[in-house]
Amino acid sequence: xxxxxxxxxxxxxxxxxxxxxxxxxxxxxxxxxxxxxxxxxxxxxxxxxxxxxxxxxxxxxxxxxxxxxxxxxxxxxxxxxxxxxxxxxxxxxxxxxxxxxxxxxxxxxxxxxxxxxxxxxxxxxxxxxxxxxxxxxxxxxxxxxxxxxxxxxxxxxxxxxxxxxxxxxxxxxxxxxxxxxxxxxxxxxxxxxxxxxxxxxxxxxxxxxxxxxxxxxxxxxxxxxxxxxxxxxxxxxxxxxxxxxxxxxxxxxxxxxxxxxxxxxxxxxxxxxxxxxxxxxxxxxxxxxxxxxxxxxxxxxxxxxxxxxxxxxxxxxxxxxxxxxxxxxxxxxxxxxxxxxxxxxxxxxxxxxxxxxxxxxxxxxxxxxxxxxxxxxxxxxxxxxxxxxxxx
Ligand code: ATP
Ligand code: MG
Numbered sequence: 001x002x003x004x005x006x007x008x009x010x011x012x013x014x015x016x017x018x019x020x021x022x023x024x025x026x027x028x029x030x031x032x033x034x035x036x037x038x039x040x041x042x043x044x045x046x047x048x049x050x051x052x053x054x055x056x057x058x059x060x061x062x063x064x065x066x067x068x069x070x071x072x073x074x075x076x077x078x079x080x081x082x083x084x085x086x087x088x089x090x091x092x093x094x095x096x097x098x099x100x101x102x103x104x105x106x107x108x109x110x111x112x113x114x115x116x117x118x119x120x121x122x123x124x125x126x127x128x129x130x131x132x133x134x135x136x137x138x139x140x141x142x143x144x145x146x147x148x149x150x151x152x153x154x155x156x157x158x159x160x161x162x163x164x165x166x167x168x169x170x171x172x173x174x175x176x177x178x179x180x181x182x183x184x185x186x187x188x189x190x191x192x193x194x195x196x197x198x199x200x201x202x203x204x205x206x207x208x209x210x211x212x213x214x215x216x217x218x219x220x221x222x223x224x225x226x227x228x229x230x231x232x233x234x235x236x237x238x239x240x241x242x243x244x245x246x247x248x249x250x251x252x253x254x255x256x257x258x259x260x261x262x263x264x265x266x267x268x269x270x271x272x273x274x275x276x277x278x279x280x281x282x283x284x285x286x287x288x289x290x291x292x293x294x295x296x297x298x299x300x301x302x303x304x305x306x307x308x309x310x311x312x313x314x315x316x317x318x319x320x321x322x323x324x325x326x327x328x329x330x331x332x333x334x335x336x337x338x339x340x341x342x343x344x345x346x347x348x349x350x351x352x353x354x355x356x357x358x359x360x361x362x363x364x365x366x367x368x369x370x371x372x373x374x375x376x377x378x379x380x381x382x383x384x385x386x387x388x389x390x391x392x
Contacts, residue, residue, distance in 0.1 A: 011075030073175035179203025191289025200236035301358035
């Protein structure tokens with residue numbers, strides 16, 4: 001076993017009382033999934049910390065750190081050295097392991113935690129003796145307990161001694177899957193992949209549905225959605241994606257319904273199909289990237305008309321969020337550059353010149369009744385794709 005390990009510290013998970021065991025089990029499973037591309041590893045939980053141990057010589061620890069940092073439910077992460085239980089050996093190992101950081105620093109302090117009460121030294125003793133040793137080894141250093149440049153932490157637990165410096169911030173949130181299962185309406189735009197990301201961060205497992213309208217929308221538009229789903233899945237875990245052929249439905253709406261209501265009727269039909277699919281897949285809610293007032297279909301009136309078509313709760317995490325804030329997250333999670341590629345989305349096909357910005361439900365229902373929705377939605381040939389973060 002390699003002598004470097006990762007210690008993942010849990011966030012809100014530890015507060016969840018009775019459910020804690022289940023949340024921790026899911027988190028361990030999600031960490032294993034996230035590290036699939038990082039070679040053989042062992043992942044286990046003990047005392048509110050998830051341990052990642054490497055089962056090979058010279059593993060790519062950097063890659064594992066990057067992947068583990070993205071797992072929801074992990075508050076922060078330490079790259080640590082598993083040192084000896086023997087104090088004299090541990091002193092030597094600690095000085096070696098933290099040498100690169102201490103060589104660059106002027107001040108430091110030692111911090112210690114000991115859950116193993118059988119260890120011969122208590123925490124003040126560990127801090128004092130290790131501090132002395134490091135001062136001897138690195139005479140240019142001084143101790144600063146208030147504001148040190150480097151904190152060397154020694155954790156004695158489970159019959160091992162772990163050495164690390166400052167933890168790195170990780171994704172936070174709750175483990176994906178602990179809050180149920182949601183169906184994301186995924187367009188090729190900026191907002192919907194980010195909406196999926198933030199809801200997965202609150203513990204939802206994600207499936208996704210995308211509507212396409214070939215030949216009005218291209219193969220490249222679909223590729224773009226697959227790329228977005230994949231980038232999102234790096235955080236959310238694998239995503240089941242359904243692609244729904246929407247051309248005929250859109251043409252029927254265009255041919256039969258009032259032009260100014262085209263968009264709201266189209267969105268209602270999308271939502272109905274999404275709800276039906278969600279129920280079949282045991283998902284309990286729909287997620288969209290809508291934001292109040294962003295476009296004509298996202299006025300209060302339009303949202304009232306759209307919502308009426310749903311028989312599941314519709315989560316719109318960005319309803320009160322400015323575009324720029326959504327863009328900032330999209331950049332952080334690396335979906336932005338893909339989202340702005342200029343391929344047609346089915347929403348921009350047949351858009352009316354003057355969409356009604358405050359449609360009334362009554363008139364919308366009257367127009368929608370001109371469609372034979374049962375026949376139109378009965379035998380849709382969905383395409384199903386499993387999107388996994390580790391596939392090329
Ligand atoms: P986005 O940036 O997410 O595309 P948008 O600002 O372009 O959003 P709309 O086109 O009105 O806004 O779409 C609003 C929401 O409807 C999207 O966030 C998404 O959840 C859903 N949606 C739109 N188009 C599609 C599609 N082709 N397939 C699946 N869902 C869609
Ligand atoms: Mg869109």
